[in-house]
Structures are given as C-alpha cells and as structure tokens.
Amino acid sequence: MGDATGVPLRRRLLVTIAGVTTLAVVLLTLTLAVAVQRLYRSEAVATLERDAARVAATAPDDIAARPRPVALPEGLSGGIVVGIYRADGARLTGDGPAASPVAAATSDGRPHQADEAGVLAVTAPIPSDEGRRAVVRVGMPDAAVARRTDGAWLLMAAFALVVIGLAVMVARSQSRRLALPLERLTGAAQALGDGDFSVRAQRSGIREADEAGRALEVTARRLGTLLDRERAFSADVSHQLRTPLTGLLLGLEAALERPGADLEAAARTAVRRGEHLRDIIDDLLRLARDAGPDREPLDVPALLAELEARREDAGRPLTVRAHGPLPVVHATTSAVRQILEVLVDNAVAHGGGRITVEASDIGGGLAVDVSDEGPGVVDTDAEDIFERRRSAGPGYGIGLALARSLAEAEGGRLVLRRLAPPIFTLLLPAAERRPERGDASPA
Incomplete structure (x- = not known):
C-alpha cells in the first residue's frame, strides 16, 4: 500500500x-x-x-x-x-x-x-x-x-x-x-x-505510459529467468573457486606434514596460487556486476602469456603458441580469460600428457584450441559435457557449461572438436576492419 x-x-x-x-x-x-x-x-x-x-x-x-x-x-x-x-x-x-x-x-x-x-x-x-x-x-x-x-x-x-x-x-x-x-x-x-511475474499493464492510449507498461511486462518475464541465472552463476562461482582453493590448501598441508619440506618454496607457491585465485574472483565479480560488455580489442598475446606463466601450477608440460598474425577481436577480457582457465583446468584434472594451447586465424575469426594427450571423452555425446549437470561424463561438470555460456555471451562458440585425444576450440568472430589501421604483414 x-x-x-x-x-x-x-x-x-x-x-x-x-x-x-x-x-x-x-x-x-x-x-x-x-x-x-x-x-x-x-x-x-x-x-x-x-x-x-x-x-x-x-x-x-x-x-x-x-x-x-x-x-x-x-x-x-x-x-x-x-x-x-x-x-x-x-x-x-x-x-x-x-x-x-x-x-x-x-x-x-x-x-x-x-x-x-x-x-x-x-x-x-x-x-x-x-x-x-x-x-x-x-x-x-x-x-x-x-x-x-x-x-x-x-x-x-x-x-x-x-x-x-x-x-x-x-x-x-x-x-x-x-x-x-x-x-x-x-x-x-x-x-x-x-x-x-505475470503482471500486465492496461493500455491507456498514451504512448510513453504504454511503452512503460510493455517494458514492465518484459521485465516481469525476464525476472524469473534472471533469478535462475543468478542461481546458476552462484554454482559456477563455487565450481571455479573450488579447484584453485583446493590446490592451494593441499600444497600447504603437504608442506607442513612432509618432514624436511622446503617451507619457503611452499609459501611462494601458495602466494602464486592465491594471486591466481584473486584474479579469478575479480573476473567473476566483474562478470556478475553485468556493467556492460567491454568491447575493446582483446589482447590475445597477453592472455596467452598469462596461461604460459601457469606452467608450474599445471603440474604437466604446457605449451602456448600463436600461429601467424591474429585477427582483431572485440570481447570481454575477463570472460575469455575464464573460458581458457576452465579448459586448462579440465585438461589438468581430467586429461593426460602435454597440454597445448594454440591461437590461430581461421579467416573471419579467432580460434583458440586447448588439447591434451589424455583419453578424452568416452561413452558421452560431445554436447552432453556442456550441460550443467555432473552426471554428463567422468569429471566434467558445470565448469564447461559456464565456459560455453560465456563464449555465447561474447558472440562466439565453444565446441569439442575432437573427442580423443580431446581438443576444445573457442571461436570468436573478428572485428570489422578500421580504415585508419593498416594490416599487419605476415612475419
């Protein structure tokens, strides 16, 4: 009232x-x-x-x-x-x-x-x-x-x-x-x-009031979807934070329980993993605020360099490389970073052998492949692993669902290009060329 x-x-x-x-x-x-x-x-x-x-x-x-x-x-x-x-x-x-x-x-x-x-x-x-x-x-x-x-x-x-x-x-x-x-x-x-959420505003014949009524109806229809999205995002945040936090705690516990352990090295590793966890939290909070997409050109070499800096945390050989000049892509940096983090973390947790991250120009877009030498996805449809449920496959859960939703929000796609050994590919459309910038010559 x-x-x-x-x-x-x-x-x-x-x-x-x-x-x-x-x-x-x-x-x-x-x-x-x-x-x-x-x-x-x-x-x-x-x-x-x-x-x-x-x-x-x-x-x-x-x-x-x-x-x-x-x-x-x-x-x-x-x-x-x-x-x-x-x-x-x-x-x-x-x-x-x-x-x-x-x-x-x-x-x-x-x-x-x-x-x-x-x-x-x-x-x-x-x-x-x-x-x-x-x-x-x-x-x-x-x-x-x-x-x-x-x-x-x-x-x-x-x-x-x-x-x-x-x-x-x-x-x-x-x-x-x-x-x-x-x-x-x-x-x-x-x-x-x-x-x-089923409210309907009566039409009055006043354009502005009717437009406000229609906007209120659209808002009502979207609120239910938004609430589901918030719940799913909370689950995604929990999933994304659990893996690095578990690794940090296990590393510290192992150093404390192992006689003669190098505590200084363990502390440095914990600090590095803590900084990585902080970056994940910053990215997820930035995405949760939904303040509008950052449509600045994506610095692909910088993202690849961040992944390469995680070789020690991967626990397995990690190769990062870019093939030739890369196209200009406009995308949210935090979203693309989280997609690559999910793919690399899945390769570390569920794959085997060397992990390879490759970026290349596919003509009209950017492709980033994340592969490993493990057994891959077996007895499961390629699309099922992107569903937000833990029963989709051995060890694949809501992390891949989060990665795919972020990719689609940026106008791109995330696909499993090969089942075994697995190759996940992130596809992002190239931005329109600007006349004032000259094309880079191939090296």
Missing part, C-alpha cells in the same frame, strides 16, 4: 508542470527584459552618435578659439541637449553642464558615451586643421530611454501572465490524463515486487 499521507500524484503533476512552465517563462521574460533594455539603450546611443557627428561636421573648426553659438543642422532628434566643449571638458557654448568628464575623455580623438547626472551623453570630436581642440556633446535624459523600456517590460509581463495562466490550465488537464495510467503502473509494479 502507498503512503496515504503523501501528496497525490495528480497534484504533484500539476505543481511540477505549472511550476516548471512558470520558471521557464519568468527566466525567459527576465532575459528578454535585459535584452530589450540593452537594445533601447544601444538605439539611443546610436541616435546620439549620429546627431553628434552631424553637429561636429557643421561646426566651425575654429570654435575653440572663437566661441560662439553654433547653428544646429535640421533633422536632429527631439529632446536632446547639444553643447560645444574644449578638450579639457569645459563648456564653450550651447547647453549642458559647465564641465563634462566624457567630453574631456574625447581628447583622444574618438567618440565616447557615458551617463552624466541622469543624462545619456555622447561626444564626437570636431575636426580642425590645428588639431582636435573642440568636442560636441549631445545628451538625452535617461528618463526618455527608461519610458520606452518600461513600456516594453509591461507588455512582456502581461504576456508572461497570460502564458502562465494557460500553462496552469493545460497542467491541470494533463495531470488528470497522466495520473490514471501512472497509478495503474504503480499497481502493476507493486504486484511485480510481490513476486507476480
């Missing part, structure tokens, strides 16, 4: 939809308000710059030496204040403050603009053969720009309120429409949590 004291789903949807829409409209309105303010100010500055340039072009070039009223050209903007100033910012003639810092800054020969005592002022130097000795200052009250800005802001605020009102109406309707299928999905999910 759900929490009866919680907020109803429909209210949550209404508040969420309306709140998000309101926030978006407010942020957009504020952004537009700032943009409009800057736009109107830029337009005012551009207008004043044009007027200042026109006055500077018609003003006498000796106005600094002979101050006198200047006839203003026609067509200037209304409500502006025009004054002529010396290079030091002192007013010569016209209207404006007695001293203007922005006019003094124009001594560098470039136009300037600034706010002075509530007036947006723009200056322009008056060209003169004797140098820039006078400046035109044109001003417009900030209130004139503010009036245009305030009017635009009022219109945007009214539009924002209308949009928010419509959003609330739509949110109310959508909350009612979406709540019912979500409530049904909640009931189906609760049934699934109680162990009912």
Whole structure:
C-alpha cells in the first residue's frame, strides 16, 4: 500500500508542470527584459552618435578659439541637449553642464558615451586643421530611454501572465490524463515486487505510459529467468573457486606434514596460487556486476602469456603458441580469460600428457584450441559435457557449461572438436576492419 499521507500524484503533476512552465517563462521574460533594455539603450546611443557627428561636421573648426553659438543642422532628434566643449571638458557654448568628464575623455580623438547626472551623453570630436581642440556633446535624459523600456517590460509581463495562466490550465488537464495510467503502473509494479511475474499493464492510449507498461511486462518475464541465472552463476562461482582453493590448501598441508619440506618454496607457491585465485574472483565479480560488455580489442598475446606463466601450477608440460598474425577481436577480457582457465583446468584434472594451447586465424575469426594427450571423452555425446549437470561424463561438470555460456555471451562458440585425444576450440568472430589501421604483414 502507498503512503496515504503523501501528496497525490495528480497534484504533484500539476505543481511540477505549472511550476516548471512558470520558471521557464519568468527566466525567459527576465532575459528578454535585459535584452530589450540593452537594445533601447544601444538605439539611443546610436541616435546620439549620429546627431553628434552631424553637429561636429557643421561646426566651425575654429570654435575653440572663437566661441560662439553654433547653428544646429535640421533633422536632429527631439529632446536632446547639444553643447560645444574644449578638450579639457569645459563648456564653450550651447547647453549642458559647465564641465563634462566624457567630453574631456574625447581628447583622444574618438567618440565616447557615458551617463552624466541622469543624462545619456555622447561626444564626437570636431575636426580642425590645428588639431582636435573642440568636442560636441549631445545628451538625452535617461528618463526618455527608461519610458520606452518600461513600456516594453509591461507588455512582456502581461504576456508572461497570460502564458502562465494557460500553462496552469493545460497542467491541470494533463495531470488528470497522466495520473490514471501512472497509478495503474504503480499497481502493476507493486504486484511485480510481490513476486507476480505475470503482471500486465492496461493500455491507456498514451504512448510513453504504454511503452512503460510493455517494458514492465518484459521485465516481469525476464525476472524469473534472471533469478535462475543468478542461481546458476552462484554454482559456477563455487565450481571455479573450488579447484584453485583446493590446490592451494593441499600444497600447504603437504608442506607442513612432509618432514624436511622446503617451507619457503611452499609459501611462494601458495602466494602464486592465491594471486591466481584473486584474479579469478575479480573476473567473476566483474562478470556478475553485468556493467556492460567491454568491447575493446582483446589482447590475445597477453592472455596467452598469462596461461604460459601457469606452467608450474599445471603440474604437466604446457605449451602456448600463436600461429601467424591474429585477427582483431572485440570481447570481454575477463570472460575469455575464464573460458581458457576452465579448459586448462579440465585438461589438468581430467586429461593426460602435454597440454597445448594454440591461437590461430581461421579467416573471419579467432580460434583458440586447448588439447591434451589424455583419453578424452568416452561413452558421452560431445554436447552432453556442456550441460550443467555432473552426471554428463567422468569429471566434467558445470565448469564447461559456464565456459560455453560465456563464449555465447561474447558472440562466439565453444565446441569439442575432437573427442580423443580431446581438443576444445573457442571461436570468436573478428572485428570489422578500421580504415585508419593498416594490416599487419605476415612475419
């Protein structure tokens, strides 16, 4: 049962939809308000710059030496204040403050603009053969720009309120429409949590809700299979850990019970086997997490080198070799490592003579053969030994089943190519060739 004291789903949807829409409209309105303010100010500055340039072009070039009223050209903007100033910012003639810092800054020969005592002022130097000795200052009250800005802001605020009102109406309707299928999905999910893997979600006509219902049905169907898989994987882990752990313990017990045994050598062997056991645990945990396949190119030579390093643990001759250039294979390193570990361990436990691991290119894929000189599989079908049961053959159990399942998960196959002497072959498809990498030349 759900929490009866919680907020109803429909209210949550209404508040969420309306709140998000309101926030978006407010942020957009504020952004537009700032943009409009800057736009109107830029337009005012551009207008004043044009007027200042026109006055500077018609003003006498000796106005600094002979101050006198200047006839203003026609067509200037209304409500502006025009004054002529010396290079030091002192007013010569016209209207404006007695001293203007922005006019003094124009001594560098470039136009300037600034706010002075509530007036947006723009200056322009008056060209003169004797140098820039006078400046035109044109001003417009900030209130004139503010009036245009305030009017635009009022219109945007009214539009924002209308949009928010419509959003609330739509949110109310959508909350009612979406709540019912979500409530049904909640009931189906609760049934699934109680162990009912046959749940079916009623179709609502809303694509997203129906897709969620179908996904819930698929999940329900897969959960039973997943539980079986987890149980089988636990059994596989137990099988994979038992053999190296038993070997480690037997080695230590034999060293302790045998008089005159080399305890240091036994300890080194135990450490090496313990490290190997740790690697197996890391690989199995990585596979159990199911975090997605590692599709990086498989380093086959490195895996073969790891197997070759286990010669001492094998207890029998072990030969590892690769024939010619090997194809690029994309596969999970931990999965392939465990497959080869299973095959080598089976050869050590149930085979005889030399163990051989060979990797080769079979055209379109990689083949890794693991063989020994033992009696092989007798009185048993080749496929039966891969079944997850201990009665399939003498000594063959869930380890080979685990190896085959890992191979199939990587898009490959694990087959018993020859019964006696046995040859197990791991087949992995080659990756597509990449144009930026050149093919390796045969040695």
